[in-house]
Amino acid sequence: MTNSPLPSAKPDPSADRIKVKVVGIGGAGSNVLDRLVLDEAVEVDLVSCNTDVQSLASSVASQKVQLGRTLTRGLGAGGDPEIGFAAAEEAAAEISTAIEGTPLVFIVAGLGGGTGSGAAPLVAKLARERGSLVLACVTLPFSFEGRRRREQAAESLRAIQTYADAVICFENDRMGEIVLPTAGVHDAFGRTDQIIGQCVRSVIDLVQRRGLIRLGFDDLLSALRNHDSRCLFGYAEASGHDRASLAADEALRSPLMDGGTLLPRVAHVLVNITGGADLTLAEIQSLMQALHHRIADNAQVLFGATVDSRFNGRLGVTVIGSLPAGAFPREEAKPPSSGQMTAAVAPAPGASRPATVAPRAAPLEPPRAPERFSPPAPAPARSDSTRPAPTRAPATPPEPPPAPEPVYRGRFERSEPTIVDGEDLDVPAFLRKGLKK
Amino acid sequence: MAKNPIIVGLEIGTTMVCVVVAEAAPSDETRILCVGQADSRGVRKGEIVDFDAAHEALRDAIADAESKSDVTIRSAYVGITGGHVTSLNNRGVVHLPGERNEISDEDVAEVKLRAGEVSIPTNNAFLHNFIQQYRVDGRDGVMNPVGMLGHKIEADYHIVHGVRNRIQNTIRLVREVPLEVDDVVFSGLASALAVLDREQRERGALVIDIGGGTTDYVIYRDGAVHDSGCIAVGGDHITNDISMGLRVPMARAERLKIEEGGAVLGTCLPDEKIHLRGEPGFAARDIEREMLHQVIHYRLREIFELLKKRFDDERHLDYLGAGVVLTGGSSQIPGIQHLAEDVFGIPVQPAQTPPLSGLTSALANPQISTALGLVEYARLVQDEHPSEGFWQRMKHRFNRALGSR
Numbered sequence: 001m002t003n004s005p006l007p008s009a010k011p012d013p014s015a016d017r018i019k020v021k022v023v024g025i026g027g028a029g030s031n032v033l034d035r036l037v038l039d040e041a042v043e044v045d046l047v048s049c050n051t052d053v054q055s056l057a058s059s060v061a062s063q064k065v066q067l068g069r070t071l072t073r074g075l076g077a078g079g080d081p082e083i084g085f086a087a088a089e090e091a092a093a094e095i096s097t098a099i100e101g102t103p104l105v106f107i108v109a110g111l112g113g114g115t116g117s118g119a120a121p122l123v124a125k126l127a128r129e130r131g132s133l134v135l136a137c138v139t140l141p142f143s144f145e146g147r148r149r150r151e152q153a154a155e156s157l158r159a160i161q162t163y164a165d166a167v168i169c170f171e172n173d174r175m176g177e178i179v180l181p182t183a184g185v186h187d188a189f190g191r192t193d194q195i196i197g198q199c200v201r202s203v204i205d206l207v208q209r210r211g212l213i214r215l216g217f218d219d220l221l222s223a224l225r226n227h228d229s230r231c232l233f234g235y236a237e238a239s240g241h242d243r244a245s246l247a248a249d250e251a252l253r254s255p256l257m258d259g260g261t262l263l264p265r266v267a268h269v270l271v272n273i274t275g276g277a278d279l280t281l282a283e284i285q286s287l288m289q290a291l292h293h294r295i296a297d298n299a300q301v302l303f304g305a306t307v308d309s310r311f312n313g314r315l316g317v318t319v320i321g322s323l324p325a326g327a328f329p330r331e332e333a334k335p336p337s338s339g340q341m342t343a344a345v346a347p348a349p350g351a352s353r354p355a356t357v358a359p360r361a362a363p364l365e366p367p368r369a370p371e372r373f374s375p376p377a378p379a380p381a382r383s384d385s386t387r388p389a390p391t392r393a394p395a396t397p398p399e400p401p402p403a404p405e406p407v408y409r410g411r412f413e414r415s416e417p418t419i420v421d422g423e424d425l426d427v428p429a430f431l432r433k434g435l436k437k
Numbered sequence: 438m439a440k441n442p443i444i445v446g447l448e449i450g451t452t453m454v455c456v457v458v459a460e461a462a463p464s465d466e467t468r469i470l471c472v473g474q475a476d477s478r479g480v481r482k483g484e485i486v487d488f489d490a491a492h493e494a495l496r497d498a499i500a501d502a503e504s505k506s507d508v509t510i511r512s513a514y515v516g517i518t519g520g521h522v523t524s525l526n527n528r529g530v531v532h533l534p535g536e537r538n539e540i541s542d543e544d545v546a547e548v549k550l551r552a553g554e555v556s557i558p559t560n561n562a563f564l565h566n567f568i569q570q571y572r573v574d575g576r577d578g579v580m581n582p583v584g585m586l587g588h589k590i591e592a593d594y595h596i597v598h599g600v601r602n603r604i605q606n607t608i609r610l611v612r613e614v615p616l617e618v619d620d621v622v623f624s625g626l627a628s629a630l631a632v633l634d635r636e637q638r639e640r641g642a643l644v645i646d647i648g649g650g651t652t653d654y655v656i657y658r659d660g661a662v663h664d665s666g667c668i669a670v671g672g673d674h675i676t677n678d679i680s681m682g683l684r685v686p687m688a689r690a691e692r693l694k695i696e697e698g699g700a701v702l703g704t705c706l707p708d709e710k711i712h713l714r715g716e717p718g719f720a721a722r723d724i725e726r727e728m729l730h731q732v733i734h735y736r737l738r739e740i741f742e743l744l745k746k747r748f749d750d751e752r753h754l755d756y757l758g759a760g761v762v763l764t765g766g767s768s769q770i771p772g773i774q775h776l777a778e779d780v781f782g783i784p785v786q787p788a789q790t791p792p793l794s795g796l797t798s799a800l801a802n803p804q805i806s807t808a809l810g811l812v813e814y815a816r817l818v819q820d821e822h823p824s825e826g827f828w829q830r831m832k833h834r835f836n837r838a839l840g841s842r
Contacts, residue, residue, distance in 0.1 A: 410677040411687060415481045418520055418669040420743055425670045428678035429735040 020204050021102040023047045023127075025120050026084070027076075028110025028139060028193075035193040036200065044106075044204055047098045049123065051087050051115045052076040063098050067091045067119055077114025081152050084118020093272045096126050104207065105132040106200055107164065111153035112141030121159035133221075134164040135203065137196055142172045165221065168199060168233060189409035198235055202318040206272055206304070213305040219270060220320070222302070234319040247317045248290040263294045266321035272304040276312030277303070289319065295321075443470075445502075445547065446811025447513040447616075448624060449491065451480045451605060451650025451740025452766060454498035454806035456513070458506045467816055472805055473502025482650040482669040483518035483624070485606050492613060499614060512617035514811040516624035517564060517607055518651045520669030522599040526569070527555040527606045527728055540573065540582045540590055552594040562601035564623050569661040571594040572675050578659070595662045597623050619815065625665055630817070632764050632788040633657060640758030645744065645777070646807065647767035652740050656748070658756050668743055672767035675736050682732040683724050694770070699730040701772035705822050735804030737773060743778040756782055764788035764803040 024033035030048045035336035037046065037330045048061035053074035066074070068087025077084040088095065099105050105127040109116035120138065127134045138157065140424050141149045161167050172192065206220055252263060265361055271291060273284055284305055295301070299321075410418070412426035419425070423432060444467070446457040456473035466716035475497035479490030499510055529552030531544055553566050571579040573587035580591050608618050628646035639659040646653045650671045656664040672694070680690035697711050705726040748754050760783050763773060768787060777785040788803045800809060 097476065410681050411673065412481070412677060415486065416520075416669075418482065420668065425668070425739070425743075426677075428674075428681050428732070429739040430678060430682055430732050433739070434737050 003298055018104060018207055019102050020044045020046055020104045020106060020207065021099055022106040022108060022200060022204075023049060023099065023123055024061065025049045025107065025109040025123060026113060026116030027052065028113075028116055029108045030055060030061065031189070032108045032137075032193050032200070033059060033061050035190070035197040049088070049091070049095065049115075049119060051084065051119075065091055065094045065098055067115065077118060079114045079149070081114055081118035081156060084114040084116070085122060086118070087115070088119035088122040092122070092126060096130060099123075099127050099132060100130055102127075102130075102132050105134050105139065106204070107134065107136040107160070108138070108196065108200060110135070110139045110141075111156045112145060112149035113152075117152045117156035121156060121163060124160050124163035128163050136160050136164040136167045136416050137170075137200055137351040138167065139170045139172055139196065141184075170196060170199075199233055201399075202235055202272070203320075205274075205306075206318070213303065219302045219304070222268065235317065237314055237316040239314045243291055243315045244287040247315050248287045251317045251319045252291070252294055263321070264296050266299050267296055268300045268302065269295055269319065269321040270304075272318045274304065274306045274308055274311050274316040274318075276309060276314065277307060278312060279307055279315065283315065287315075291319070353404055357429075438615050443508055443510070444718050444815045446516070446627070446808040446815070447495075447498075447508050447611065448516040448627075448805075448807040448811065449480060449485070449495060449610065450477055450516075450804075450807070451483055451671060452648070453477050453804060455805045456498050456502035456510070457805060457808040457812050458502050458508055458510065460810040461819070462815065467812060469505035469800065469809070469812070471502055472800075472808070473498050473500075473505060474805075477649070479828065481652065482520060482671070482673070483648070483667070484521075484650075485604055485610060488606075488610065491610055495610060495614060499616070499684055500513055510616060512619050513611065514619050514815050515607060515611055515621050516627050516807050516811055517599060517604055517621045518624040518648070518653055518667055519570055519599065519603055520651065520667055521561075521603055522597065522623055522625075522653075522667045524566065524595060524597045524665045525551055525594055526663070527594050528596065529554070530588050532588070533588050538586045538588060538683040540585050542583055544590055545571075545583055545592075548590045548592040549594075552592040553596070553598055555594075557596075557598045560600055560602070561598045562604060563596065563598050564604070564621065565595075565597040565626065567662045569595055569663065570659070570818055586638060590674040595665070595670050597626070597665055600622075602646075620818065622811055622814050623653070623665065623667075624648075624651075624807045625655045625667060626662065627808075627814055628764050628806045629652060629655040629662075629810065630813040631806040631810030632762050633759070634789075635660070637759040637762070640757035641756045643748070643753070643757050643761045643781075645741075645761060645763050645768075646765040647671055647737075647740065647763065648765040648807070649767070652744070652765075654744055656753050656757070658753070662749065664751065664753060666747070668740065670736075670743075671765075675767065675770075676734055678732045678736050679729065683728065685713065685724075686719060689719070692730060694733065697726065697729060698733050698770045699726075699772050700734050700770050700776045702727070702730060704772070705730065733770060734776065737767075737770070737776055738780060741777055745780055754781060754783060760784035760786060762786055762788055764806045768803050775831065815839045 010188075022033065022036065024030045024046065027050070030050060033046045033048055036044075045063065046061040047063040047065065048056060048059040049065045050056040050059070051067045051072045051074075053066060055076075056066055067138055068077070068083070068090050071087050071090055072078075077087060078391075107120055107124055107127070109120040110255075111117045111120070120136065124134050124136060138160065140153050142155070143150070147355065157167065157169060170192070203220065210234070234251035236247045238244075238245065238246035238250065269291070271288070273287060275283070288301075288303065291301075409424070409426040417424050417426055441463065442461045444459045444461055446455075446459070448455045454477045458470045458473070460468045462468050468706040475494050477491070478494045479485060479487030479492075479603075480494075485491045489554055496555050502508075503510055511726045529548045529550070531548040531551060533540065533544060548571070549568070553563075557563070570577060570593050571582045571834055572589075572591040572593070573579050573582050573585055574589050575591075579585070604621060608621060625644070625646055629642075629644040632644055633642050639660045641658045642656075644655045644657075648671045650669065650673050652668045652671055654664075654666060654668075655662060675698075676687060676690045679685065679693055680687050683690070683693075685693065693711070693713075699705075710723040711729065712723050713719075713721060713727050745754070761777055761781055763777060763785060764787070767773075773784045774787065788806055
């Protein structure tokens with residue numbers, strides 16, 4: 001079942017790689033763009049679209065499109081999607097030029113407000129009209145933001161789903177599980193952006209990077225494109241001698257996977273493993289076995305592996321899976337407090353236009369470049385490093401563990417270490433306090 | 438055979454399993470019938486690591502208690518500890534609508550609900566929530582706001598939670614005996630109930646229970662719990678340090694700690710030695726007493742300093758009129774009070790014998806204060822809801838303890 005094409009042996013100039021543009025719409029969208037740049041994640045073109053000139057001016061995107069130059073005159077859309085839509089319409093020509101000739105357009109927006117909810121469907125439509133493949137990565141508002149914003153978001157999501165090939169949708173409510181309750185709000189939002197950034201990044205990496213065992217955009221689409229399907233997303237990194245099983249466990253247990261409970265129902269799973277030169281076949285095997293235990297027998301597994309020298313000593317796993325229709329309650333129907341954040345892939349209407357996809361496959365298949373891969377940046381400084389989050393964000397790479405000192409911990413050798421403020425309290429106090437015998 | 442309801446406090450500690458059997462005499466008095474004990478096995482840092490071994494130790498302790506008291510134990514209040522137990526304070530706010538300004542029962546119920554609504558990690562379950570105080574229109578220290586006039590009520594809650602599966606491990610162990618679990622209680626809280634009287638709780642006190650595997654602490658201020666928690670470091674660590682520092686076997690280290698230990702430096706004669714007698718596999722030798730004390734000193738000082746660091750942010754120590762009370766098995770190490778006083782800078786005293794009747798001689802042992810406190814807790818809970826039926830009440834508390842809200 002594992003689909004593993006042969007590695008393409010040709011060394012390719014990097015210019016030939018698939019061109020990807022990430023379009024951030026509204027305030028939330030540009031935050032994610034900032035995060036992508038901060039993490040030096042991917043080498044892609046970033047386009048920022050916003051009604052608010054101030055926010056646009058501070059954006060780091062290389063291309064900027066001001067929406068509603070005459071309509072809102074540089075102010076925001078005031079939480080009204082109608083205004084957001086009209087503003088985007090006004091700048092339609094500019095947007096079209098910005099995304100012209102890009103085979104893959106990634107739309108990032110926070111739904112519920114004015115600009116994101118209003119403009120994102122239009123941008124998706126424009127991109128699709130220009131013959132691009134459209135992937136959207138959107139957030140749904142917190143339940144405390146009120147019903148109106150929730151409804152606006154739901155409506156906008158439906159509109160995006162009609163134009164985009166796949167929609168990955170995060171619920172902000174679920175962030176509570178990813179972020180510590182004590183974390184500052186700045187931290188919490190930063191983490192959200194980071195997860196979305198991770199999602200964008202791993203998909204782009206999948207498409208652009210030349211893999212040892214290649215996974216391409218075609219594989220990605222076949223994993224995501226499924227009538228009325230929803231998708232799960234998990235990412236984890238681990239190091240150490242049992243990193244393979246650690247990474248697999250963590251990726252599969254991620255909250256965006258609903259703690260792994262939905263895995264047995266997935267129809268397609270796409271797994272990409274990234275490791276350094278020390279990645280062994282045995283690790284891949286054990287990782288895939290761990291995965292196979294968790295999924296249904298008849299699920300289709302698309303598997304890829306990439307070797308990247310920057311990953312020496314570490315191993316990263318990306319898991320993207322899609323569920324058949326009905327396996328998931330729709331998020332609109334969920335009680336807001338349940339806070340189920342699941343990466344949901346919208347029905348890819350692309351499935352309804354298979355004819356348009358086939359010709360497109362050609363420009364999408366240039367020989368893969370030996371793409372430089374930047375490892376995801378380490379998580380932002382935790383506000384409270386003494387209490388690690390029980391459910392770690394799937395997209396957050398674990399903090400680089402401090403170099404393990406070969407200290408004998410006596411009878412606590414095999415028990416869970418007690419770490420407070422970065423100190424292993426199981427190691428005798430007199431040793432740590434520098435008492436010499 | 439006792440006629441009155443039997444209350445059993447059960448602590449599955451790292452060093453010892455303690456069972457306190459008490460009789461709830463009608464005259465508002467708790468009579469301790471017996472204390473059953475057994476050496477604990479399969480428990481590390483307050484948590485079960487070997488289910489079968491712990492099961493056996495638990496059965497031994499129950500059998501001991503049953504034979505001593507001539508009572509059949511059916512159910513117990515169980516102490517929970519471990520590094521996963523954490524706490525936080527939360528404030529709920531309710532604004533009275535419109536014209537109405539008399540605070541009703543419903544408003545208070547609502548504010549309690551809001552104060553209890555706090556996001557904890559999904560794997561965690563609530564152990565306790567205690568009301569600290571109410572505030573009416575920003576005025577502190579209201580005990581019962583019903584009937585008062587005001588526009589805004591706030592409720593301050595102290596919430597204790599822990600990892601659900603780990604709590605359930607303990608519950609499962611007890612159920613396999615088989616015993617019913619009346620309620621699960623954070624061990625540190627139980628110890629505090631045992632060693633503090635009402636007056637001390639009002640004046641403010643810090644209780645530190647240094648057990649075998651964990652150090653549990655609770656801070657009382659104005660009669661309410663203000664902070665609580667657990668550091669997974671205890672007497673076992675001292676033993677381990679001694680074993681590693683002086684290169685003696687574990688069992689020897691444990692004995693050294695109990696018989697020769699000391700927490701204060703500079704109390705020995707120069708070059709004072711302790712003679713270790715030879716045993717098969719262990720050659721006789723002398724060790725320096727000061728060395729032993731240093732090892733213990735550094736460990737205990739570190740524990741106290743960690744705690745102090747936690748409290749300093751909240752300025753808790755400034756409000757402790759009744760000072761610090763030490764309990765738990767490791768609090769028997771000579772000199773520990775001086776060390777604690779040195780670190781905290783406020784008076785430190787050993788645990789007092791709780792005001793209970795019965796087997797008072799056994800109660801002086803700080804090792805059993807958690808189990809005693811569990812009995813005390815049971816009395817408090819039963820006084821709190823006397824109208825509810827016994828089983829109803831237990832079910833209610835138990836469900837809440839497991840966080841099935």
